[in-house]
Amino acid sequence: MNILKTCLAVSGTIIIELIIIFLFFGCFSPGSYEQTVIYGRLDKIPPGAEKITPRTDTSQPVLINESWASPVPLSDTINSAGLEDSPFILPEGDELYFFYTPDAKIPPEKQLTDGVTGIYYSEKHNDEWSEPVRISLQEKGKLSLDGCQFINGNIMWFCSAREGNFRDIDIYKAELKNGNWSNWENAGKLLNVEYEIGELHLTSDGKELYFHSDRSGGRGGLDIWVTENTDGNWQEPRNLKDINSEESEGWPFISQDKQELWFTRTYKGTPAIFRSIKLNDGTWSEPELILYQFAGEPSLDKYGNIYFVHHYYHDKIMLESDIYIAPLSVKSN
Numbered sequence: 232m233n234i235l236k237t238c239l240a241v242s243g244t245i246i247i248e249l250i251i252i253f254l255f256f257g258c259f260s261p262g263s264y265e266q267t268v269i270y271g272r273l274d275k276i277p278p279g280a281e282k283i284t285p286r287t288d289t290s291q292p293v294l295i296n297e298s299w300a301s302p303v304p305l306s307d308t309i310n311s312a313g314l315e316d317s318p319f320i321l322p323e324g325d326e327l328y329f330f331y332t333p334d335a336k337i338p339p340e341k342q343l344t345d346g347v348t349g350i351y352y353s354e355k356h357n358d359e360w361s362e363p364v365r366i367s368l369q370e371k372g373k374l375s376l377d378g379c380q381f382i383n384g385n386i387m388w389f390c391s392a393r394e395g396n397f398r399d400i401d402i403y404k405a406e407l408k409n410g411n412w413s414n415w416e417n418a419g420k421l422l423n424v425e426y427e428i429g430e431l432h433l434t435s436d437g438k439e440l441y442f443h444s445d446r447s448g449g450r451g452g453l454d455i456w457v458t459e460n461t462d463g464n465w466q467e468p469r470n471l472k473d474i475n476s477e478e479s480e481g482w483p484f485i486s487q488d489k490q491e492l493w494f495t496r497t498y499k500g501t502p503a504i505f506r507s508i509k510l511n512d513g514t515w516s517e518p519e520l521i522l523y524q525f526a527g528e529p530s531l532d533k534y535g536n537i538y539f540v541h542h543y544y545h546d547k548i549m550l551e552s553d554i555y556i557a558p559l560s561v562k563s564n
Contacts, residue, residue, distance in 0.1 A: 319530050
């Protein structure tokens with residue numbers, strides 16, 4: 232499966248064919264954030280589109296671990312009748328990045344020019360999320376389709392379809408400077424072409440890069456790999472054989488202490504969220520199922536709350552998606 236099949240829009244093995252046509256085409260001071268607001272994020276949602284709620288959802292996400300409370304969608308400030316996807320929460324839990332596109336039926340070439348599809352940012356103040364702001368990661372007058380964002384300090388890693396790529400979709404980096412994301416650049420031929428990296432997550436110390444890919448040497452479908460940075464150079468990726476199976480594993484998340492690996496895998500025919508614990512010998516434990524039924528792309532804050540995307544389907548057609556949270560249970564503290 233090439234990189235076009237492995238990124239943003241939706242989660243899990245059963246959804247990968249939809250991902251092909253959907254997108255992968257595709258800690259700083261909040262007070263200094265000065266990106267250009269793109270008004271009308273909701274204006275491109277098709278007339279008559281119905282906002283699905285837990286009451287009308289026929290396939291609600293299922294939690295099977297009592298360490299967390301029942302998952303609920305984020306507020307209507309974040310979620311809409313469009314597609315909110317690929318959440319990334321910063322450790323403090325008060326800054327959220329996500330991908331948005333207004334209509335699941337819009338092909339990538341139209342997302343590229345619709346003026347609203349892309350990466351968005353919201354801050355939480357007094358338990359309320361602010362109106363999301365679209366982040367510009369391209370020069371004025373040029374087009375790009377950006378998503379699958381990961382933020383580590385003042386550096387954002389993201390995937391992008393744009394002129395000058397090595398592949399249809401490449402991984403890029405941008406720097407937060409004076410309140411703006413700028414200095415974006417391609418992550419390079421080594422990572423994009425030789426290592427074939429897809430969606431990724433770096434450890435908190437920046438020394439290990441976990442990513443999913445269908446590069447040769449895997450066990451089947453997407454596998455999770457890790458490359459280590461030694462003296463500024465990314466080493467040959469290592470396949471996580473303790474995690475990977477003949478199914479597809481992807482969308483990795485590594486906890487701040489580097490002891491937990493979270494990822495998406497298919498369970499009972501839909502995307503599901505699994506967790507593995509690093510053992511004393513450096514290997515990973517047998518993955519444990521945490522959430523299933525159209526639940527994927529986990530991202531956790533330092534308090535252990537799980538943010539993830541939940542997709543709504545009818546007759547095998549994706550209608551929309553929302554960002555959910557499964558709060559860490561008081562009982563587990």
